[in-house]
Amino acid sequence: MLEIPGNRGLxxxxxxxxxxxxxxxxxxSSGAASGDQPAAGAVVEHPVDAATAGSVSGTVTFAGDVPAxxxxxxxxxxxxxxxxxxxxxxxxxxVGSGGELANVFVYVKEGLDSSLEFPAGDPVVLxxxxxxxxxxxxxxSMGQLLTVRNSDDxxxxxxxxxxENRGFNRSQPQVGMEFQTSFPxxxxxxxxxxxVHGWMDAYVGVTPHPYHAVSDADGMFAMDRLPxxxxxxxxxxxxxxxxxxxxxxxxxxxxxxxxxxxxxMAGRPVPMGPVLVVDHATGTMLRTTPRL
Amino acid sequence: xxGNRALVxxxxxxxxxxxAAQETGNEDPAGxxxxxxxxxxxxxxxxxxxxxxxxxxxxxxxxxxxxxxQVRTTGSGELPTDDDIMHVINVGMPGTAxxxxxxxxxxxxxxxxxxxxxxxxxFFNSTPPPAQLEFSNAPRVSDARIAExxxxxxxxxxSKCHGRAGRADGTSAPTQKDGSDLPIYPANLTQxxxxxxxxTVEDIYRILRTGLDGTPMASFSDLIxxxxxxxxxxxxxxxxxxxxxxxxxxxxxxxxxxxxxGEGELPTSPTDERWxxxxxxxxxxxxxxxxxxxxxxxxxxxxxxxxxxxxxxVAMLVSWSDPSRSPDEEWAPFAQRIxxxxxxxxxxxxxxxxxxxxxxxxxxxxxxTGMERPYFLQGDARRPAYMWSWRSDHxxxxxxxxxxxxxxxxQPASSQQVSAEATWADGEWRVLFRRSLATPDSTAxxxxxxxxxxxxxFQAWDGNNGEAGNQAAVSTWYFLAxxxxxxxxxxxxxxxxxxxxxxxxxxxxxxAQRRExxxxxxx
Numbered sequence: 001m002l003e004i005p006g007n008r009g010l011x012x013x014x015x016x017x018x019x020x021x022x023x024x025x026x027x028x029s030s031g032a033a034s035g036d037q038p039a040a041g042a043v044v045e046h047p048v049d050a051a052t053a054g055s056v057s058g059t060v061t062f063a064g065d066v067p068a069x070x071x072x073x074x075x076x077x078x079x080x081x082x083x084x085x086x087x088x089x090x091x092x093x094x095v096g097s098g099g100e101l102a103n104v105f106v107y108v109k110e111g112l113d114s115s116l117e118f119p120a121g122d123p124v125v126l127x128x129x130x131x132x133x134x135x136x137x138x139x140x141s142m143g144q145l146l147t148v149r150n151s152d153d154x155x156x157x158x159x160x161x162x163x164e165n166r167g168f169n170r171s172q173p174q175v176g177m178e179f180q181t182s183f184p185x186x187x188x189x190x191x192x193x194x195x196v197h198g199w200m201d202a203y204v205g206v207t208p209h210p211y212h213a214v215s216d217a218d219g220m221f222a223m224d225r226l227p228x229x230x231x232x233x234x235x236x237x238x239x240x241x242x243x244x245x246x247x248x249x250x251x252x253x254x255x256x257x258x259x260x261x262x263x264x265m266a267g268r269p270v271p272m273g274p275v276l277v278v279d280h281a282t283g284t285m286l287r288t289t290p291r292l
Numbered sequence: 293x294x295g296n297r298a299l300v301x302x303x304x305x306x307x308x309x310x311x312a313a314q315e316t317g318n319e320d321p322a323g324x325x326x327x328x329x330x331x332x333x334x335x336x337x338x339x340x341x342x343x344x345x346x347x348x349x350x351x352x353x354x355x356x357x358x359x360x361x362q363v364r365t366t367g368s369g370e371l372p373t374d375d376d377i378m379h380v381i382n383v384g385m386p387g388t389a390x391x392x393x394x395x396x397x398x399x400x401x402x403x404x405x406x407x408x409x410x411x412x413x414x415f416f417n418s419t420p421p422p423a424q425l426e427f428s429n430a431p432r433v434s435d436a437r438i439a440e441x442x443x444x445x446x447x448x449x450x451s452k453c454h455g456r457a458g459r460a461d462g463t464s465a466p467t468q469k470d471g472s473d474l475p476i477y478p479a480n481l482t483q484x485x486x487x488x489x490x491x492t493v494e495d496i497y498r499i500l501r502t503g504l505d506g507t508p509m510a511s512f513s514d515l516i517x518x519x520x521x522x523x524x525x526x527x528x529x530x531x532x533x534x535x536x537x538x539x540x541x542x543x544x545x546x547x548x549x550x551x552x553x554g555e556g557e558l559p560t561s562p563t564d565e566r567w568x569x570x571x572x573x574x575x576x577x578x579x580x581x582x583x584x585x586x587x588x589x590x591x592x593x594x595x596x597x598x599x600x601x602x603x604x605x606v607a608m609l610v611s612w613s614d615p616s617r618s619p620d621e622e623w624a625p626f627a628q629r630i631x632x633x634x635x636x637x638x639x640x641x642x643x644x645x646x647x648x649x650x651x652x653x654x655x656x657x658x659x660x661t662g663m664e665r666p667y668f669l670q671g672d673a674r675r676p677a678y679m680w681s682w683r684s685d686h687x688x689x690x691x692x693x694x695x696x697x698x699x700x701x702x703q704p705a706s707s708q709q710v711s712a713e714a715t716w717a718d719g720e721w722r723v724l725f726r727r728s729l730a731t732p733d734s735t736a737x738x739x740x741x742x743x744x745x746x747x748x749x750f751q752a753w754d755g756n757n758g759e760a761g762n763q764a765a766v767s768t769w770y771f772l773a774x775x776x777x778x779x780x781x782x783x784x785x786x787x788x789x790x791x792x793x794x795x796x797x798x799x800x801x802x803x804a805q806r807r808e809x810x811x812x813x814x815x
């Protein structure tokens with residue numbers, strides 16, 4: 001868990017100064033690996049007044065020919081084959097009949113006052129069931145606990161390969177095993193894979209705040225309790241890259257937004273790694289936090 | 293607000309200077325000198341593992357900027373200790389291109405290198421020194437412990453990648469990739485002298501506990517907390533894995549002897565039990581890096597050769613680890629990835645899906661009278677090579693004559709004299725060649741004389757590893773010696789003489805003693 005001494009959510013210039021001073025080191029890279037880090041923000045009250053806050057909701061759509069989902073051959077794992085009914089498919093493109101695109105990670109990229117300090121939130125579960133990561137896309141706030149669980153009675157290894165955080169590669173050869181971990185540095189996205197089952201992959205998005213969501217089977221996503229203001233939202237998809245939208249959140253208002261991905265976006269580089277944010281409060285662009 | 297902005301601006305203006313100072317703060321100038329001279333060729337001057345030599349290597353050299361170290365005494369994802377880094381510098385990484393430097397660099401040079409390597413990753417700046425895991429001491433090995441380890445091996449599904457017999461032929465092996473998404477092989481557990489991270493039981497225990505970061509090998513330490521297996525059982529598993537390899541790394545012997553079975557029959561099957569008692573000769577192979585396109589990533593790292601003869605025929609059993617039986621659809625994408633990974637160095641791969649496994653046993657076409665043997669890569673125009681060539685897709689061997697690598701011509705069907713029988717099981721090929729010592733076409737085939745040594749060399753291809761054409765694993769020349777059987781009288785005559793002498797001696801002594809006893813009045 002990385003922590004700047006004194007205060008986690010510092011105003012922009014002090015973050016920068018902290019970076020310069022090189023005192024980013026809090027208590028350790030063990031945050032990612034040991035999993036016993038308490039969420040630093042656990043005692044923090046939500047800083048946004050619910051009465052004056054607004055919300056953003058929207059849909060993600062896909063235009064063009066929908067690629068057929070690739071079938072997964074689980075013949076070597078009979079229990080997983082049974083769990084998934086023998087017709088498991090890759091979840092890298094999940095499009096509904098009306099063009100709704102699921103598994104898109106949407107988050108507030110710019111515009112949030114970076115001095116705000118948020119509670120870390122409840123632990124989020126990444127389950128392994130039927131030799132499938134559930135969910136496929138995970139949203140986390142930095143410091144928020146991730147519970148990694150094996151609900152299969154087969155060997156899985158959980159191999160997380162971030163660039164901004166320390167990764168880990170841990171084995172769970174038995175049903176019911178679980179560990180908790182967290183990521184101290186924002187990163188969109190952190191790939192997670194199982195090397196035993198080449199088809200198993202997931203992505204974890206870590207943001208410095210709780211304003212992130214994953215589009216569901218109807219392509220819908222929502223973020224609540226946003227302070228009124230102008231924001232840039234980014235939507236990230238593992239094959240189609242990113243799209244951004246500017247939105248304005250009114251006091252008590254509900255802003256609606258639509259992201260559209262299309263087949264021509266396939267194959268272009270998918271950005272991975274550090275989150276760069278413009279802080280509208282100070283008008284500067286900076287990394288959300290100093291890197292580890 | 294304005295004050296804030298000014299401060300921010302000031303901070304940004306100042307940024308480059310202190311940042312640069314910070315990044316170079318830990319740099320050890322002495323370490324940089326050592327690094328640039330000895331390490332940068334592979335790891336690159338910037339430490340990203342992209343030095344000029346990197347493209348010939350798989351696994352690629354380590355990228356120090358990511359601070360992902362395989363060999364550690366710390367938990368998964370943790371930084372290594374200074375001692376961990378020093379250990380790898382000292383002993384190298386067996387099975388890879390990384391040599392040990394303990395005898396090549398002074399301790400001062402190596403220490404400065406540790407400091408310099410750490411300065412290449414920001415993670416070392418910002419993270420406190422990692423805590424070492426607590427490792428217990430190795431208990432003594434016993435049959436019971438090895439048996440328990442074998443059960444755990446199956447229980448925690450090591451075989452998924454490493455295979456039932458440990459030859460890296462598990463069902464998950466074809467999809468393995470490292471931290472840079474490059475193809476990677478699970479360790480062949482029957483060859484501990486090539487283990488990345490060391491092959492002692494302590495090394496194996498440590499690797500099980502920490503994993504090998506940047507590879508698919510995960511840490512299994514969580515199993516202790518979860519009560520799946522105990523720390524002591526980790527040792528049983530480690531002892532079992534250790535037991536899959538020979539006690540000592542195999543020695544290289546230049547002369548492969550083929551014993552004479554005399555009146556006995558030669559084994560006709562590669563799995564005949566009699567092979568278990570026949571002396572095995574270890575033949576290491578290397579990539580063919582003389583003729584383009586060269587091959588820097590040979591899958592067949594070594595062979596075992598056994599031979600017998602009965603004065604009429606010679607039987608030669610060649611066995612080697614190969615995780616798959618090429619061609620195999622499951623492995624085709626892996627082969628494709630290997631070709632793409634190794635391709636940029638030497639273009640011109642002739643590999644195509646469906647490529648078989650192959651083995652060539654190579655002799656000179658005619659016995660050299662002096663020291664001069666044919667060129668080790670299938671001879672040349674002046675000194676051709678005579679070869680037994682086996683392919684997994686044809687499942688038969690043919691006699692060929694070659695005048696240079698890849699120029700082999702099959703002898704006409706009417707003069708084919710060699711036969712082969714092959715089996716593949718649990719990641720191992722066993723190919724049994726058989727030929728009569730003397731053949732009718734004595735000018736086209738090498739005649740195999742007894743009482744003299746015959747040069748022999750080997751080449752092997754793994755089709756599922758992207759190997760075809762010139763891209764193969766090759767050996768240097770060895771010798772095959774057909775032992776002359778010794779008539780049994782040679783052993784019996786001296787034995788009989790020895791026995792006779794002993795018996796006579798005994799008689800004389802006994803008589804003398806008896807006579808003494810019969811003369812009581814003598815004292």
